[in-house]
Amino acid sequence: MLLSTIIICTIAAFVAGFIDAIAGGGGLITMPAMLLTGVPAHIALGSGKLGSCVGSAVALVNFARSGLVLWRVALVGIGFALVGASLGSYLTLYFDSETMGKILVGLLPVGMLVTLMPKKEKSTTVPELKGTRFWLLVPLVCTVVGVYDGFFGPGAGTFFIIAFHLFLGIPLLHSSGTAKVLNFATNLGSLLAFIWYGKVVYALGLPMAVGSIGGNWLGSRMAIKIGNTLVRRFLTISMALLFATLVYQYFFK
Numbered sequence: 121m122l123l124s125t126i127i128i129c130t131i132a133a134f135v136a137g138f139i140d141a142i143a144g145g146g147g148l149i150t151m152p153a154m155l156l157t158g159v160p161a162h163i164a165l166g167s168g169k170l171g172s173c174v175g176s177a178v179a180l181v182n183f184a185r186s187g188l189v190l191w192r193v194a195l196v197g198i199g200f201a202l203v204g205a206s207l208g209s210y211l212t213l214y215f216d217s218e219t220m221g222k223i224l225v226g227l228l229p230v231g232m233l234v235t236l237m238p239k240k241e242k243s244t245t246v247p248e249l250k251g252t253r254f255w256l257l258v259p260l261v262c263t264v265v266g267v268y269d270g271f272f273g274p275g276a277g278t279f280f281i282i283a284f285h286l287f288l289g290i291p292l293l294h295s296s297g298t299a300k301v302l303n304f305a306t307n308l309g310s311l312l313a314f315i316w317y318g319k320v321v322y323a324l325g326l327p328m329a330v331g332s333i334g335g336n337w338l339g340s341r342m343a344i345k346i347g348n349t350l351v352r353r354f355l356t357i358s359m360a361l362l363f364a365t366l367v368y369q370y371f372f373k
Contacts, residue, residue: 124157125157125159125324126324126327128153128157129150129154129157130327130331132149132150132153132331133171133327133329133330134332134334135335136148136150136172136332137171137175137336139335139339140176140179141175141336141337141339141343142296143277143278143281143351143357143358144276144277144281144296144299144303145275145357145361146277147275148275148361148362148365150168150172150328151168154167154324162319163319163324165319166315166317166320166321167319167320167328168328170322170325170328171325171328171331172307173307173310174329175335175336176304176336177304178333179300179339180297180300180303182337182344183300186344188293188298188344189301190249190294190297192249193249193288194302196255196262197258197262198301198305201262201265201266201269201302203263203266204269204270205306206270207266207270208267208269208270208271211267229363246291249288254288257287257288260287261280261284261287265279266306269306275358275359275361277299277302278358278362280295280299280303281296281299292348293344293347295351296343
């Protein structure tokens, strides 16, 4: 593992952690960086997951300390997200990912427009989280996004934030904080699997973890300080990255 590779990937992990802490989608930065520096794909997945797992834990702690994690939503939804991710992985054996990817490319701009033009009266108030609507929507949202995470993966944290905001009426900042619980759980599960199969190179993963810690800490602190406006702006960046990545992968690659 070349020193230049470690430095470039660590810097990418810092930038990715900063974006990930605010709006998700950090993997859209770290994965290309690792692949472009010559890191094999399976090593990139495993070593990158070490950084993102540790970094997401730091962001989660910051959001939790500020009271921005809605534990009722997170604890109800986490099991459904994990089941959905398992189902998504299973569905890859039976469905054409090329077609599904192109459909997603068409849906992303719609989601961007809806998210970036929320009603002002819903932007800062946490809704009442109980009743039939809550018990139906939380499992549904977490299962659907979990399936996406298992089927495609990139930007799952971003979709958790958007779904919580659009379908549950949760403010973007609280949505971001709550999504960190689900991000950490799925990242930890993936990391343990990669460690078990020997796909983590610690000479790369540990420096990236340090970079990710710094980025996640700074990003989460800025999000907490500035609020929903910052989350909305970085959602634009994250979704644009995801859109560009999918367009390239399914139309031009």
